[in-house]
Amino acid sequence: MIWPFITRSLGIATILLLAAIGELLDERAGVLNVGIEGLMLFGGAAGFLAALKWGLLAGFIVGTIVGGAFGLLHAVLSITLKVNQVVSGMGIWLFAMGFVTYWADRYSGPLPMGMVSPSIHGLSPMFFIALAILFAIWFILSRTHLGLKIRSVGEDPSTAEVSGVNVVKIRYLCTTIGGLLGGLAGAFLTLTYLACWSHLPTMGLGWVALALVQFSIWRPPILLAGALLFGFIWQFAISPETIYAGIPAPLPVLRMLPFAVTIIFLTVISSERFRKKWALAKPAALGQPYIKE
Amino acid sequence: MIGLRFPKLKCERIVILTGADAVKISALSVVISFMLFGAFVAFEGTDPLVAYEHIFSFAFDPKLGLPITLHRGFFLVFNTLAFIIPMAAGIWNIGMEGQFYLGTIGAFAVAYSFPDLNQAILIPLMLISGAIFGAAYGALAGFLKGKMNVNEVVVTIMLNNIAFWLVYLLTVGGPWAGIAESTSKPLPKNACAPMVWNTPFTSIFVIVVAILVYFFLKKTTIGYQIRTLGSNPIVAKHVGISAPKISVIVMAIGGAIAGLSGYHMWAGDPAFLMIPRPEAYKAIGDLTYWGIILGLICLLNPLTSVPASIFIGSIIVGTTVLVRRLRMPFGLDVLFLGIISLVFAAFQFFHQYRIRRVKVVIGK
Known part of the structure; x- marks a missing residue:
């Protein structure tokens, strides 16, 4: 009874983890991408349509690549064209909402029979892949030379440039990888967690992932804890009866829970007590285009 | 050489x-x-020129699409203004959807509580209540932004989702549930918006609001403070403009205007006069995101937002023709x-x- 609930909440945690770790990498390099929800929608739609045509594995690959393509687009807009990063991210998100509705809604419905993602007693191996990616990104960021370059680009791009780091290249790399991971998160959502396409299936998960990055204080281990917690809350909101049969609150109230908790967390992390630490951890050049003098 | x-x-x-x-x-x-x-x-597989002709001939035909075009267009004006005012202070209000839902709740709560009131009293009460609900919801995000420095983009999106479920809670099997499945009870007769020139009176009202917003931002002290904060927060700080205060004010005003659109939407279109199914009210809620694009394209000018919104309204209404007539x-x-x-x-x-x-x- 409780095991399916755990695997389902780990499923949500996987989605949040994949999307958020990509965003964390972006933000560490100083690029804010508020369009993760859009990346996930594109990854999910492309993955679903590709799976209908060529099978599950192709679905995951295509979803990831399409997500990466839109990560790259965000990079072109915000790094090369120096568009305001919020405008660009919003543009991608709104484009995704429109395009995906037009493109995938006519194929709404479940995946065909027999197209079942591999699982270990109901738990998708993607969870472990996500953990591995998280560990890899944590290792790269904090233990390698490349990680130092990425962090320096996010903190002070002009100094980094003077010390011989190619700011534009690093930012492109990080934003594209962030896009790939966002696309993978979306593909996992439609192909494994939901196993269907319905109108705008992300339901705000991408935004929760964006908030997760902010209150992880840009640290992968805290991000993991946050993703697990929110996976639990999200799944609890969907099916509370598996935890406690006599739950008194009507369902819609619970569906508000993840969003309300996000606001509360964000407020706590911004409070006086944490603000200093938070302000120090925040990549100093976050959201600012780099203009070479 | x-x-x-x-x-x-x-x-x-x-x-x-x-x-x-x-x-x-x-x-x-x-x-x-x-x-x-x-x-x-x-x-x-359709000639674009033919498609555009169908779109605009339908949308601006007084017998077919024009009333809906105007109705949806003016709905967008509300939401564009709700985006413009906070944006002038440098604050991203993505929460028009939530503020619109809250405005809906505010207006409907009055209409259901006092269904027998005189029209001349009931409608202003509904508008005021919707505006207050929307303003409170906007002010919440503004307070978190100004006082606590919480990212307003994330907060307003979260509030949108919460507001969606709030309306769901009230309509689907809730206290406002109607006879038909998943919709609310119909509005009382005297709550319907009186028509002026084939469009609800709120359309005229929003033009007045747009003009007021224009003068508010251009000519008043507080408007000047808002614009200073938006263009240069550091200067604003040095001349003694209180950023927390301004951010609450702009979000409250923006929320109030978005809240008014709740009445305009449901009471102004004879096809609704109630809150429809969740998918349907969500589809209307998604329209509010046009406010962002319209506000930016109009360069935060409240006056140009009116014709631009009508134009976009004609596309929203006109494209439905592509589906029905041209099977797209x-x-x-x-x-x-x-x-x-x-x-x-x-x-x-x-x-x-x-x-x-x-x-x-x-x-x-």
Whole structure:
């Protein structure tokens, strides 16, 4: 009874983890991408349509690549064209909402029979892949030379440039990888967690992932804890009866829970007590285009 | 000596963007969006020119689409204004959807509690209550932004989702549930908006609001403070403008205007007069995101937002024809929203740089 609930909440945690770790990498390099929800929608739609045509594995690959393509687009807009990063991210998100509705809604419905993602007693191996990616990104960021370059680009791009780091290249790399991971998160959502396409299936998960990055204080281990917690809350909101049969609150109230908790967390992390630490951890050049003098 | 001349493209940084240039850039991005949308229409096997003719002939035909075009267009004006005021202070209000839902709740709560009131009292009460609900919801995000420095983009999106479920809670099996499944009870007769020139009176009302907002931002002290904060927060701090206060004020005003659209939407269209199924009210809620794009394209000018919104309203209404008459797939109108927002984002480049051809002469 409780095991399916755990695997389902780990499923949500996987989605949040994949999307958020990509965003964390972006933000560490100083690029804010508020369009993760859009990346996930594109990854999910492309993955679903590709799976209908060529099978599950192709679905995951295509979803990831399409997500990466839109990560790259965000990079072109915000790094090369120096568009305001919020405008660009919003543009991608709104484009995704429109395009995906037009493109995938006519194929709404479940995946065909027999197209079942591999699982270990109901738990998708993607969870472990996500953990591995998280560990890899944590290792790269904090233990390698490349990680130092990425962090320096996010903190002070002009100094980094003077010390011989190619700011534009690093930012492109990080934003594209962030896009790939966002696309993978979306593909996992439609192909494994939901196993269907319905109108705008992300339901705000991408935004929760964006908030997760902010209150992880840009640290992968805290991000993991946050993703697990929110996976639990999200799944609890969907099916509370598996935890406690006599739950008194009507369902819609619970569906508000993840969003309300996000606001509360964000407020706590911004409070006086944490603000200093938070302000120090925040990549100093976050959201600012780099203009070479 | 023979000089070798060839043109070269040079990227120049623009220090001050003139208004005329900005208008040109916005207009150009709309034209490009139309061309791209035309490409999609052509891809679906319809001549874009025929499609556009169908769109606009339907949307502006007084017997067919014009009333709905005006209704949806003025709905967008509310939401564009709700975006413009906070944006003038540099705050991203993405929460028009939630504020619109809260405004809906506020207006309907009054109508259901006092169904027998005189129309002349009931309607203003509904409007005021909707505005207060929307303002409170906006002010909450403004307070978190100003006082606690919480990112307003994330907070307003979260509040949108919460508001969606709040309406769901009230209508689907809740206290307001109607006889038909998943919709609310119909509004009492005297709550319906009186029509002026075939459009609800709130349409005229919002034009007045737009003019007021224009003067508010341009001519009042507080409007000046808002614009100072938006253009340079550091200067604002030094001259003693309280950023927390301003952020609560702008979000409250924005929320109030978005809240008013709740009454306009459901009581102004004879086809509704109630809150429809969740998918249907969510689809209307998604329209509020046009406010972001319209506000940015109009360069935060409340007056130009009126014709621009009507124009977009005509596309929203007109594209439904493509589905019905030309059997094109559903979702083309939201696709157009997407295209225009992406193109506009890309065209922000020209707000900072201009590309100029310079003649380079080598060998002299």
